[in-house]
Amino acid sequence: MSDSLKRHHCLEPFSEDSATIGSSASAEPAIRVTFDGHREFYNLRGDPADAAFTDAVKSFTGQSIPDKANTLSYRECTTCWLGPDEWLVVYPSFEAGRFEKFSTELDSTDATAVDVSHGYIVLCLSGDSALDLLAKGCTLDLHLSSFNVGDCVQTGIARTAAIIANIAEGDHYEVIVRRTFAEYLAIWMRHAGAEFGIGFD
Amino acid sequence: MLLIKCPWCGNRAESEFNYGGEAGIARPANPDTLTDAEWADYLFMRKNPKGLHQEQWNHAQGCRRWFNAERDTVTYRFTRTWRIGEAPSSTRDVDS
Amino acid sequence: MKKYSAFGLLRNALSYNEKWPEAWRSPEPKRKYDVVIVGGGGHGLATAYYLAKEHGVQNIAVLEKGWIGGGNTGRNTTIVRSNYLWTEAALLYEKSLKLWEDLSQDLNYNVMFSQRGVYNLAHSLQDVRDIERRVSANRLNGIDAEFVAPEQLKKNIPGLRVTANSRYPVLGASLQRRGGVARHDAVAWGYARAADQRGVDIIQQCEVTGIRREGGKVIGVDTTRGAIAADKVGVVVAGHASVLADMAGIRLPIESHPLQAFVSEPLKPVLDTVVMSNGVHGYISQSDKGELVIGAGIDSYNGYGQRGSFHTIEHTMQAIIELFPAFSRVRMLRQWGGIVDTCPDACPIISKTPVSGLYFNCGWGTGGFKATPGSGWAFAHTIAEDRSHELNAAFDLQRFTSGALIDEHGAAGVAH
Ligand SMILES: Cc1cc2nc3c(=O)[nH]c(=O)nc-3n(C[C@H](O)[C@H](O)[C@H](O)COP(=O)(O)OP(=O)(O)OC[C@H]3O[C@@H](n4cnc5c(N)ncnc54)[C@H](O)[C@@H]3O)c2cc1C
Ligand SMILES: [Zn+2]
Numbered sequence: 001m002s003d004s005l006k007r008h009h010c011l012e013p014f015s016e017d018s019a020t021i022g023s024s025a026s027a028e029p030a031i032r033v034t035f036d037g038h039r040e041f042y043n044l045r046g047d048p049a050d051a052a053f054t055d056a057v058k059s060f061t062g063q064s065i066p067d068k069a070n071t072l073s074y075r076e077c078t079t080c081w082l083g084p085d086e087w088l089v090v091y092p093s094f095e096a097g098r099f100e101k102f103s104t105e106l107d108s109t110d111a112t113a114v115d116v117s118h119g120y121i122v123l124c125l126s127g128d129s130a131l132d133l134l135a136k137g138c139t140l141d142l143h144l145s146s147f148n149v150g151d152c153v154q155t156g157i158a159r160t161a162a163i164i165a166n167i168a169e170g171d172h173y174e175v176i177v178r179r180t181f182a183e184y185l186a187i188w189m190r191h192a193g194a195e196f197g198i199g200f201d
Numbered sequence: 202m203l204l205i206k207c208p209w210c211g212n213r214a215e216s217e218f219n220y221g222g223e224a225g226i227a228r229p230a231n232p233d234t235l236t237d238a239e240w241a242d243y244l245f246m247r248k249n250p251k252g253l254h255q256e257q258w259n260h261a262q263g264c265r266r267w268f269n270a271e272r273d274t275v276t277y278r279f280t281r282t283w284r285i286g287e288a289p290s291s292t293r294d295v296d297s
Numbered sequence: 298m299k300k301y302s303a304f305g306l307l308r309n310a311l312s313y314n315e316k317w318p319e320a321w322r323s324p325e326p327k328r329k330y331d332v333v334i335v336g337g338g339g340h341g342l343a344t345a346y347y348l349a350k351e352h353g354v355q356n357i358a359v360l361e362k363g364w365i366g367g368g369n370t371g372r373n374t375t376i377v378r379s380n381y382l383w384t385e386a387a388l389l390y391e392k393s394l395k396l397w398e399d400l401s402q403d404l405n406y407n408v409m410f411s412q413r414g415v416y417n418l419a420h421s422l423q424d425v426r427d428i429e430r431r432v433s434a435n436r437l438n439g440i441d442a443e444f445v446a447p448e449q450l451k452k453n454i455p456g457l458r459v460t461a462n463s464r465y466p467v468l469g470a471s472l473q474r475r476g477g478v479a480r481h482d483a484v485a486w487g488y489a490r491a492a493d494q495r496g497v498d499i500i501q502q503c504e505v506t507g508i509r510r511e512g513g514k515v516i517g518v519d520t521t522r523g524a525i526a527a528d529k530v531g532v533v534v535a536g537h538a539s540v541l542a543d544m545a546g547i548r549l550p551i552e553s554h555p556l557q558a559f560v561s562e563p564l565k566p567v568l569d570t571v572v573m574s575n576g577v578h579g580y581i582s583q584s585d586k587g588e589l590v591i592g593a594g595i596d597s598y599n600g601y602g603q604r605g606s607f608h609t610i611e612h613t614m615q616a617i618i619e620l621f622p623a624f625s626r627v628r629m630l631r632q633w634g635g636i637v638d639t640c641p642d643a644c645p646i647i648s649k650t651p652v653s654g655l656y657f658n659c660g661w662g663t664g665g666f667k668a669t670p671g672s673g674w675a676f677a678h679t680i681a682e683d684r685s686h687e688l689n690a691a692f693d694l695q696r697f698t699s700g701a702l703i704d705e706h707g708a709a710g711v712a713h
Contacts, residue, residue: 069209069264083264084209139202139214153210156217156262202606203598216608220597222552241698245550245641249539251601274553275601 009037009121010179014186014200029197030129033189035182036122040091042102046111047085053111060105061089072152074167080152080176088163089113090122090176121182123175123189129196130171134164136192158188203277206295207260208268208284221257223247224269251275258282301405320486321493326500326522330358332680333518333527335505335541336534337361339370339481340658340665342488342499343673344531344680346404349495351674352681357497358527359489360520362504366485369535370666372603372635374558374592376571376580377667378415378476380435380442383703385691386644387438392688393671394475400670406487408479409585413570415476416445416454418620420465420576427707428471435473445470456567456621465577465619478571478582478590484669508532508545508655515545515654531656531680533672536601536636538659545652549659550697554595555605556637556663559613561627563587572620575707579616589627591617595637595663604634637662642702647676647689656680657694 014035046053048067057065063075065087072080078090091098099115106113125133131142137158141147152165162185163176177185190198203215229235229243248254254274259267270282271289283289299305299318309317332348334341337359348354359365377397379390401407419425428444435442446469451459459467489499500522507519508530517526532541536553564587573580578594593613596605610632618625640646640660645668647658658676661668675689685693696702 069211083266086264139216154263154265155213161262202608214608215606222599237698237700241550242548245697246548247539247550247552249549249552249599250543251537251540251553254599256599272598274599277598277600277602 009035011035011037011121011123011182011186014183027197029127029199031125031127031133031189031193031196031198032130032201033186033193033198034124034201035186036124037179038094039120039122040094040098040115040117041120041176042089042091042099043082043114043116044079044087044089044111045085045113046106046109050110053106053109056105056109056111060102070153071150072165072167074150078165078167080163080165082154082163088116088176119178120176121179123177123182123186125173125175126171127196128171129193130173132196133189133193133198134173134175137188138162138164140164158185158192160185160188203279205258205270205279206282207258207263207266208282209264209266210260213260213263217260217262219259219261221259221267223249224255224257253280301407320490321499323501324498326358326360326503326520326525327356327498329356329517329526330498331356331527332529332531333357333525334359335518335530335532336368336537337365337485337489337499337501338368338533338535339366339484339488339669340535340661340672340676341531341533342485342492343669344533344658344676345497345499345673346488346492346495347674347677348681349492349497352677354681355496357492358525359492359497359499360503360505360518360525361499361501362521364501365489365499366482369556369635369637370485370669371481372558372633373481373666374580374582374590375478375481375666376415376476376573376582376592376664377410377479378473379440379667380415380417380431380471380473380476381705382431382434382707383705384434384438385703386705387435387440389671389675389688389692390668391438391440392674393668396670396674397479397667398475400484400487404487404491406483406490408483408487410477410479411585412475412477413582414472414474415571416450416470416472416573418467418572418574418576419469419471420467420574422468424576425468428469431707432471441473441475443472443474445472454568454570454572456623457572458620458622463619465574467620476571478584479666481666484666488669488673505541505544508541508652510545510652510655513651513653515652529654529656529680531658531676533658533676535659535661535665536638538638538657542657545650545655547650547652547657549646549657549694550641551638551646551660552599553601553636554598554639555600555602555634556593556595557605557609557613557632557634558590558592559610559629559632560584560588560590561624562630564589564627567623568621574616574620577616577619579613579620581617581621588630589624591629595639596634601636602634603636639663641697643705644703645672645692646694647672647679647685647692648694649679649683649685650694 063073066081080088160181165174271280279295281294379394381387432442504521509517542549568583571582639662646660678686
């Protein structure tokens with residue numbers, strides 16, 4: 001059974017051979033990157049005006065779906081707004097049977113959920129210069145005045161389509177990308193982050 | 202680089218978008234009754250104006266929605282953008 | 298008008314080059330012409346020249362809203378080749394290439410046509426197959442073409458990064474040795490001077506603002522310098538084709554896009570050929586002045602602004618540096634844009650129109666410079682005889698109705 005095997009992700013080899021770059025070994029680098037390849041992702045499509053749909057999601061996830069563009073709601077899981085009828089539900093870890101339960105929940109509605117867990121990986125960035133690094137690669141204004149906790153934006157970072165989720169106070173950001181682009185983006189971060197000092201775990 | 206106002210996400214850089222050409226070209230309701238010339242007109246002929254142009258954009262690296270825009274093809278300045286299926290605002294609604 | 302010669306060069310040098318006669322007149326427009334050509338780019342001037350030379354038309358004007366050659370002619374990156382895939386296109390471009398080979402002699406004007414070869418790179422197995430197919434098709438049409446393997450490419454183009462393990466590996470290339478580059482301004486000026494010598498009136502600062510018709514027939518044009526009557530009107534205005542078509546109530550399958558190009562600071566000779574890549578989207582050659590001449594793909598949106606977006610430039614530079622890593626330190630000197638008239642099948646329209654006596658030549662998009670002589674030659678025939686020559690019969694506007702498109706996206710891909 002695959003559930004009993006150790007789960008691996010595509011950036012493991014990358015973290016194994018990447019030391020801290022651009023700052024002395026003893027000092028804490030200005031950017032820290034950890035890879036989280038073991039989350040669950042559900043792509044959700046439905047009509048936000050349809051109470052049957054929104055109630056079903058709420059009763060399952062324990063939170064309302066965000067209806068404001070480019071925001072997220074966060075409790076046991078994170079629900080990111082992707083479009084006027086589309087969301088990404090992210091659970092912090094895998095739980096056998098959860099997705100099946102979720103889709104059964106939606107059976108009686110016109111909505112759909114698709115398990116896209118194998119498509120995504122998360123690069124968690126923290127540190128003083130984390131936003132400066134992201135700003136180097138994308139065209140968005142990431143200043144506090146326009147990007148705050150609870151915001152999530154889809155954009156291009158160094159050409160890679162990505163979602164940047166601002167989920168916690170302090171300089172913590174999650175960059176959700178397709179697995180096939182993840183290594184490229186990590187390499188880009190290694191280069192682009194060198195001027196600030198960057199370390200990968 | 203153009204600054205484009207996605208009707209869902211707000212102002213974003215052009216590099217997040219794909220261009221979709223002239224807007225409002227209706228698919229013929231009864232294709233089998235069309236003459237060859239009418240087909241050619243539908244498939245290929247374009248207004249291509251020098252001046253205000255109503256066109257389609259897709260927010261590809263964002264919310265991935267298609268929407269309509271009106272833009273001047275000489276100054277490249279947008280005058281308005283609006284969601285598919287809705288009417289454009291009567292005044293300029295883009296501040297770029 | 299004096300014939301240019303080595304002796305003339307010497308004589309004028311002695312008078313400090315201050316006594317050169319003007320190369321063409323600037324006459325006042327007459328009230329009426331037999332043929333009015335709208336657009337004083339290379340194509341328009343060539344059309345007038347061949348109308349006078351090949352068809353004996355006496356009374357011709359070329360009307361140009363700005364200055365001759367100030368449109369795409371003076372903005373393009375001058376790649377000349379004829380290695381198109383389909384027979385119709387290949388023969389038209391090959392006619393043009395043959396005219397290029399004698400053009401300096403014919404015009405008594407040095408157009409600096411340099412047959413330094415044109416390479417089109419393959420970056421994937423599919424590219425290799427497509428290129429081999431095109432090479433074979435070219436040879437069947439009597440057009441010189443060869444496939445060059447990576448080992449040979451390394452020797453021929455030392456600066457090119459030919460590795461199998463890069464992001465876009467170079468797996469081979471087509472080479473047309475007779476392809477090359479020419480001097481863009483000289484083409485406009487050479488045709489202008491030669492046309493003027495045959496009596497063509499070249500009228501600059503004269504914008505056409507209306508096309509006069511009567512009973513389904515053209516009778517003249519309105520211009521910023523007054524109305525001008527004409528029996529026939531040939532429109533060859535590149536990016537403005539739709540604007541002129543609109544004046545005559547005709548719809549065209551054309552969309553106008555910005556197309557950008559750049560040159561670097563001058564370098565010593567480093568690249569003695571032309572390298573193009575559809576895969577990474579860029580192409581490069583070195584001018585006689587030493588500047589690297591670099592071109593891009595079109596900007597995606599319709600635009601008449603003669604400028605494009607910065608990310609397009611960035612993309613092109615990335616492509617060039619991918620191919621020639623050594624150029625990463627070269628500084629760019631100038632950047633500009635033209636307005637190209639793209640057509641759904643990446644092929645031109647040289648055609649009669651529903652209005653009798655009105656002819657359109659457009660849709661050359663990103664790759665019409667190479668066609669300047671052939672386009673003018675075929676358009677002149679179409680206007681003079683009121684029917685297409687067999688070389689341009691397939692390029693009629695009717696093909697969009699009949700469905701007989703000539704899909705050259707493969708060979709025109711990144712274009713040029
Ligand atoms: C950046 C760039 C790079 C290119 N690179 C290549 C290349 O490497 N190889 C290649 O083969 N092709 C290339 N091309 C394409 C090529 O330049 C064109 O296809 C070709 O020059 C078109 O020729 P033309 O003489 O018809 O156009 P133009 O030189 O644009 O002439 C049209 C003229 O019409 C005039 N006009 C417009 N409206 C009116 C009016 N109402 N009244 C009077 N006059 C009017 C304009 O002012 C203009 O001078 C490139 C184009 C660009 C922009
Ligand atoms: Zn959007």
